[in-house]
Each structure stands twice: as C-alpha cells, then as structure tokens.
Amino acid sequence: GQSLEQPSEVTAVEGAIVQINCTYQTSGFYGLSWYQQHDGGAPTFLSYNALDGLEETGRFSSFLSRSDSYGYLLLQELQMKDSASYFCAVRDHQGGKLIFGQGTELSVKP
C-alpha cells in the first residue's frame, strides 16, 4: 500500500523560508504532488514532481528524490496568507487515485 509522512505543524515568521518534508512508501510511483488548503476551503494544486530535482513556481519550490522516497515543499518570503495546511500526495498505481499525507499546518507569525 501507500503511506506518506509529513510533520503535523510548522511555525515560521513573515519573510522567512520554511521547508515541509514528505517521505513516502508506494507500490509504483507516479509523482509527488503538493496541495494547499486554507481552513474551510478546498485543496489547491501547488506543484507536481515526477522526476528528481527542483521545480520552482514563484515563491514555492518542490523537490523530489526518488531514490530516497523523499520530497519537500519550500516556501520563501513567507506571507501571512501562506498560513494553511499543506498536503503531499502520491498516485495509486491502480486507478490513479490520490493518496494524501496527514497534512502540515503552517502558521506564519508577524
């Protein structure tokens, strides 16, 4: 089966950089995705890594190491609006369903 581990919560200050790690175990790997979810809202797609390396999209970057079954989401120049839950997710090889980690609650302080 699939399982993902990520820290339950992270706190940082405005303007700082924060890294949210995710380790996974899968039978068949079809990439690691990251989603952001504000309280009461729906998940919003942030990034997808299928190959090793760093993907950059504005203030957010995502990294993948398939040999280590590990990835991270890097948030730079943190803003108050970045306070949210962040989920890593992998695809199940049967049917393509997304398996989500438990989520990391990021709190950005002034």
Next chain:
Amino acid sequence: GAVVSQHPSWVICKSGTSVKIECRSLDFQATTMFWYRQFPKQSLMLMATSNEGSKATYEQGVEKDKFLINHASLTLSTLTVTSAHPEDSSFYICSATWGEVLTDTQYFGPGTRLTVL
C-alpha cells in the same frame, strides 16, 4: 485553468434524510471524478472513484448503499448520502480529471459542508 463546481456549498439536514451533492466540471469533460471526505483537522480520505457511464469503485470501508454515486455525464457526478446520521457530518470534496489518471492533474471542487442534526 480547469474549474470544478459543487452544489450546494453547505447543507444542514435532519437525521434520516437523504442529501444529494453535485460535482460539475465547467470547462472540460471529466473522464474520472473522485469523491473525498474530510473530517476537521484530518486529511482527505478517498471514498470512491467515478467514471462516466460505469459503476463507481468504492474504497474499503465505504458503504456503497449509503453513499450513492452517479456519473451520468462527462461533466456531472452526484453523491447522495442516504439516511444521513450525525456521524456523516463532514466536508465532502470532489475532484475531476481527464486523460491519463495516473499523471494528469486533479482539479478540486470547493467542497460541500454537510451537517446532520
């Protein structure tokens, strides 16, 4: 980008009644739709996978007779919670995709918050 809508955004119902939640892909044809449930402070848990014109595939532990899913067209899937009870109160979220389910992005709807009294 692709847009997925859900209706209603929130609903309150009495115990024992049935509630229907709609999920629509507004600007694309969704070959596959997924239904998730999320309890407060928890992760999204997949309930079922729905393909247009065929029966939904339910995850282990999800009662298919209680959570009826109909994917009647390439733009609409519905989830009906039958004989709802307070423990069914949750945030229900659908997602939709087209093309290759293993790699293509899933687009999420805004969610429906169900409260059963």
